Every structure is written in C-alpha cells, then in structure tokens.
Amino acid sequence: MLPSYFIPLFLLVTIHLNVYAFKSYSQYQLWRLDVTNNEQVAKLLDFSRVAYQQNINFWSEEFRVNNPIDVSIAPESIESFASFLLSDDIKIKYHVIMKDIGSIIERQNLIHKLIPSYENFDDFAYDKYHPIEEIYAWIDTMVQTYPSLATSFVVGTSYEKRQMKGLKISSNKTAVTVAGIPVNTKKAVWWDGGIHAREWISPATNIYIAHSLLSSYGTDPTITHLVDQFDYYILPVFNVDGYAYTWKTDRLWRKTRSKTSQPGCFGADPNRNWNYHWCEGGASPDPCDDTYCGSKPFSEVETAQVSNFLRAHNDTVVHYINFHSYSQLWMSPWGYTTKKPEQFKLQDDGSAKAVKALGAVFGTNYVHGNIGSTIYIASGNTVDWTFGAANITFSYAVELRDTGEYGFLLPEDQIVPTGKETLAGELALLQYIEGKVYV
Numbered sequence: 001m002l003p004s005y006f007i008p009l010f011l012l013v014t015i016h017l018n019v020y021a022f023k024s025y026s027q028y029q030l031w032r033l034d035v036t037n038n039e040q041v042a043k044l045l046d047f048s049r050v051a052y053q054q055n056i057n058f059w060s061e062e063f064r065v066n067n068p069i070d071v072s073i074a075p076e077s078i079e080s081f082a083s084f085l086l087s088d089d090i091k092i093k094y095h096v097i098m099k100d101i102g103s104i105i106e107r108q109n110l111i112h113k114l115i116p117s118y119e120n121f122d123d124f125a126y127d128k129y130h131p132i133e134e135i136y137a138w139i140d141t142m143v144q145t146y147p148s149l150a151t152s153f154v155v156g157t158s159y160e161k162r163q164m165k166g167l168k169i170s171s172n173k174t175a176v177t178v179a180g181i182p183v184n185t186k187k188a189v190w191w192d193g194g195i196h197a198r199e200w201i202s203p204a205t206n207i208y209i210a211h212s213l214l215s216s217y218g219t220d221p222t223i224t225h226l227v228d229q230f231d232y233y234i235l236p237v238f239n240v241d242g243y244a245y246t247w248k249t250d251r252l253w254r255k256t257r258s259k260t261s262q263p264g265c266f267g268a269d270p271n272r273n274w275n276y277h278w279c280e281g282g283a284s285p286d287p288c289d290d291t292y293c294g295s296k297p298f299s300e301v302e303t304a305q306v307s308n309f310l311r312a313h314n315d316t317v318v319h320y321i322n323f324h325s326y327s328q329l330w331m332s333p334w335g336y337t338t339k340k341p342e343q344f345k346l347q348d349d350g351s352a353k354a355v356k357a358l359g360a361v362f363g364t365n366y367v368h369g370n371i372g373s374t375i376y377i378a379s380g381n382t383v384d385w386t387f388g389a390a391n392i393t394f395s396y397a398v399e400l401r402d403t404g405e406y407g408f409l410l411p412e413d414q415i416v417p418t419g420k421e422t423l424a425g426e427l428a429l430l431q432y433i434e435g436k437v438y439v
C-alpha cells in the first residue's frame, strides 16, 4: 500500500468535491405573496404542507392576512405555482424579491468558506460568518483570553456526535447586590442561536454579544454591573448538525439531521419538538415537512439535552432567548395558542424596552407581542416549554434582521450592526429583568 502522500492530486480533488457537494439554488426564485383574506391564508397553509414535493419552501413563518409571505420556488415549479396562485379560487398576488437565489449565495462567497481556517484567533472576524469548528475554537480562545470570566460547557452530543458546546460568562461574584444590599442567589440567563440551521445571523449575534460582555467588563459600567448580577449560558449553535450541513451541503437547511420514518426525509424542526402542547397546531406530523414536530416530544437529542440542562438549572435561570431570523420581532409566549399568559404584560413590557433601545441605535424597527398573535400558531416551540414547563418567566423568541430583502442570506456587512443594536436591546431588557427578579 502506498503511503498517503502518494495519493495523486486528482484523487484528492475528487474526494474534496464529493464531500462538499453543495446544493445548487441556481434559478430558484424568492416570491413575496400578498394575502388579503382568511380563505387565502387557509388555502396557502394547506398547500404549504405538500409544497416540498415541488421544491417549494416557505421562508416565512407568518401566515396572516396583510402580512407578506416569502416563499422560494425551484425553477421547474415556477410556472405551476404561478398558475396556482392566480387561479380563480385563490387569486393571490405576488412579486419576485430574488430572481436567482443561487447567485446571491455565490455572490456572498459562502462556498469559499468551506475550508476552515483556524489560525489567528486573536483576530477572529466578528464581521464574518463562521463554520462550527471556528466557533468552537473561538469559545476556547475566549476562555483563554478571559480566564476570570469565561468557561466553556458542553450540553451533550448531537445526533451526528458533535459536541453542543457553549460559553459561560460569570464574574464569580456570589453576592449580587440590590441597592447596596447583598442578595444570595445569583440568577442566570440563557441565550442560544442557530436552532434553525440556515438562520446564520443568530449564532453570529450570540458571538457578538458574548464578546461584548467579556471585552467591556471592567470598562463599561452597565455591562460590568449586569455581568456581576447574572451568570450567562450562551449556546451559539443549538442545531449543530443542521448548521454544519448548511456549510457543507445545503445553505438553506432548517431542521436537525436525524433519520425519520420516511426514507429521504431527514430531521425534525427543533422549534416544534418541545414537550409542551407538542404538535397541536402550526406543526406537522409529516417527516418531510419543514415544521415536522418529530416522532415524539424531545425525539431530537439536541432539544432533549438542552431541556435537561435547563431543568437542572431552573432554580437560577430566569431569562431565556431563542434567537432566530428573520422578521425583526421580539416575542414572548404563547405560541400554541393566541391566548396570552397571565404574566404577558410582565413579559411584553420587557420586549417593549428591548425593542425601543434596539431601535435607538440605527432606527431598526421591531414588532413585539405574543408569538400566537404576532406570527402564527407554533406548538411545541422552545419558549412555550421554557416558560410553561421550566418556569422561566422571561422567555423570548427573537427574530433578527431583516424583513425579507435578504432573509436568511443576510450579508456579512450587517453582522456587526445587528450585534450592536441587539446588544443595546438586550442590555435594556436585562436591566428591566434585574428590577423584577431581585426584589
């Protein structure tokens, strides 16, 4: 047998291409549908359940009258989908937002980033998207750079046996003070990103905010105070297998990567898989659907492990954020019903503060409210469980930038602005929560 360095170059190139066969979105279009009545909403919802059969994929989670619905269409389905929309019994107007999704993916040069570069983590680029290996190397760098504040933690192992690795920030001060008086139990905060794999701005925003807390501790009085008052658990990439898949195979993948009962259909929606009013509405029992709720609650090892971690820490965790994109929404429970919980005002007042502070930075406009009314019914979602089952009062689902110009393909030059404004919103919310939990 020849030693490995005798492998001819052409063979290496072949292996490389096989590993990184990337799904092409060449000539796929993104349309925005204008839905004006409930009959249209109902028909579109019905259609959305079988849309995958025609390579049609709804980017929007909002199915409401007078709310634009974004949907991507494979070139071979453009004609038939147009005639469906314009047919007499549905009559939905639409316009084309992106003429060629594939060219935008290419223009953003995403494919070139498939080969990780681990060097120079002192110069980690906060204005770039990073594959999972680089994010984990960044966590290690933070631990080395800020040893008195940062440690890493592992929630568990994913379906494809990747670590689910996070960053804990704690100033190790045990006596939290309120008006100068020590309070013994220090409360904790949990943020995560990337529960939906293609929503790349959400891991990037977690990274930006975590780094801001670490690098500004001791110089920025607001951050120093809030880092002393709370411990922070940050899981930048929740759906780690799905995220890796968006880097190497399909940029627009959403779900986990587990096997299902349906050959050829993989993964469940990790934001429909939680054991609280599981799979009641706004979630699909069809393994091929993008909102597949899984074979049972917590069928996905990733959601099961995060829920175990939160249960084990639920005497301290008082605030949870599940970061998504896109739509610019700051939302609180419930998602399984349009009804609001008793604590809605307490929660939504916090959203209002966050949205106001966020908007003050660059004028970015966010809407806030309960999930069920602000977007649509989504049962088995993360924050319904963190609030309903784990009693984390200040549980939020946040949809980051934008409102559809680029959608999931938000350009890298918006990473830092998104980070800055979201940090401002979050600091305002933390100050609000501080006043509610330390009394």
Ligand SMILES: [Zn+2]
Pocket: 195, 196, 199, 271, 324, 325
């Ligand atoms: Zn999402």
